[in-house]
Amino acid sequence: MTYLVGYGQQKDNFTLSGKIKKQNFDWIYLRYNIPSGGFVLDSTKIINGKFQFKGRLNEPVVASLYGKMKSQSMDDPNFTSVFLEPVPMTIDVTAGEFMNASIKGSQSQDEQKILEQLKAPTRREMEPILEIYRNEKNNEKAAEIKEQFEPFNARMDKIDYAFFASHPDSYVTAYMMRFKMSGLNSNQATKIYNSWTDRIKQSSYGKYIAAEIKKLENGSPGSTAAPFSAKDINGEQLSLSDFKGKKYVLIDFWASWCVPCRKGNPHLISIYNKYKESGLEIIGVASDDTAVDAWKKAIVQDKIGIWRHILSGYNRNASEQEKSAYINVRYGIHTLPTKILIDKNGIIIGRYGGGGEDDAAMDKKLAEIFSIN
Numbered sequence: 001m002t003y004l005v006g007y008g009q010q011k012d013n014f015t016l017s018g019k020i021k022k023q024n025f026d027w028i029y030l031r032y033n034i035p036s037g038g039f040v041l042d043s044t045k046i047i048n049g050k051f052q053f054k055g056r057l058n059e060p061v062v063a064s065l066y067g068k069m070k071s072q073s074m075d076d077p078n079f080t081s082v083f084l085e086p087v088p089m090t091i092d093v094t095a096g097e098f099m100n101a102s103i104k105g106s107q108s109q110d111e112q113k114i115l116e117q118l119k120a121p122t123r124r125e126m127e128p129i130l131e132i133y134r135n136e137k138n139n140e141k142a143a144e145i146k147e148q149f150e151p152f153n154a155r156m157d158k159i160d161y162a163f164f165a166s167h168p169d170s171y172v173t174a175y176m177m178r179f180k181m182s183g184l185n186s187n188q189a190t191k192i193y194n195s196w197t198d199r200i201k202q203s204s205y206g207k208y209i210a211a212e213i214k215k216l217e218n219g220s221p222g223s224t225a226a227p228f229s230a231k232d233i234n235g236e237q238l239s240l241s242d243f244k245g246k247k248y249v250l251i252d253f254w255a256s257w258c259v260p261c262r263k264g265n266p267h268l269i270s271i272y273n274k275y276k277e278s279g280l281e282i283i284g285v286a287s288d289d290t291a292v293d294a295w296k297k298a299i300v301q302d303k304i305g306i307w308r309h310i311l312s313g314y315n316r317n318a319s320e321q322e323k324s325a326y327i328n329v330r331y332g333i334h335t336l337p338t339k340i341l342i343d344k345n346g347i348i349i350g351r352y353g354g355g356g357e358d359d360a361a362m363d364k365k366l367a368e369i370f371s372i373n
Contacts, residue, residue, distance in 0.1 A: 017091070020092075024068070028065070029064075030064070040055060065081070077099075080098035089105035111170050125152065129152075160176055168195050173196065174196065174208075177189075177193075193213060217332070228330070248275075248344060249342040256295050257291070266302075272306060284304065287336065295311065314328070338355070341362065
């Protein structure tokens with residue numbers, strides 16, 4: 001049975017013919033997004049250890065293939081991701097070992113496999129730390145363990161970027177680039193995007209990256225700060241325009257559950273106390289829309305109620321057009337914490353954190369501003 005959400009029925013142009021062993025379930029599922037913004041969710045019955053999916057694709061796309069799952073995790077033993085292409089393909093899979101599925105006929109899948117094989121030794125080295133991280137229940141301790149991922153992630157990033165450079169006509173490159181945006185500034189991201197072929201730029205993944213670069217540019221130095229207005233934690237209306245011509249504004253994108261954000265609050269307090277009389281205002285924008293009580297508690301615990309606070313306005317049930325108006329989206333926020341510094345004319349003059357500089361650069365910039373003013 002096929003469910004088509006936001007997708008007109010067209011003639012099939014791909015098949016995924018599969019064989020499965022050792023399964024104790026009768027149905028297998030395939031889900032993938034489509035360029036229009038909708039998705040296809042298909043299911044088929046396993047008969048004598050065989051199954052087949054048919055559908056229509058305009059271009060290669062990553063799909064989720066899964067059987068009876070014990071969890072919603074992508075690490076579930078009966079879940080895997082595959083690169084579908086508009087061609088006949090085959091797949092051999094064993095229940096409980098979906099990640100080891102063997103797929104033939106998809107060039108993009110072959111390229112993805114090459115990339116994963118290059119990173120496999122690093123992943124194996126990283127596994128003992130990952131296992132400790134998965135079992136840690138304390139958020140602060142988990143965050144400390146996560147910091148140990150950095151050297152491994154840096155090595156895998158290097159492999160990914162080398163792959164991007166040598167595969168400018170690969171859908172895998174555009175797909176994987178989605179996971180790199182949080183660590184790149186707009187110039188770095190644009191340089192990679194400009195190296196791609198027109199075919200990849202015009203793909204759905206390519207268009208997604210182009211849109212993300214635009215958002216990142218909108219939240220980077222030299223751009224006019226996107227206006228916003230919202231009720232603050234005290235129920236009073238707060239608009240960014242209230243400060244234009246009067247104060248410099250540092251927008252702090254954070255969340256109560258973000259350990260690095262919370263650890264950085266003492267430094268923010270010292271900055272605020274140092275420069276507030278000289279014309280600095282801080283506005284905290286929290287990604288706690290579904291955890292309002294935790295947001296309010298964190299503000300009290302961290303003693304940061306001395307500046308203004310609003311929620312991001314996120315609503316998972318909103319339309320794509322409504323989501324595009326969210327404060328975090330308009331400033332190209334991919335990671336927390338990220339801070340945006342805006343001058344009295346409403347122009348962004350600093351970005352610190354995701355896609356920007358570090359806190360030391362922020363401190364230097366503030367010292368320069370307020371030694372002059």
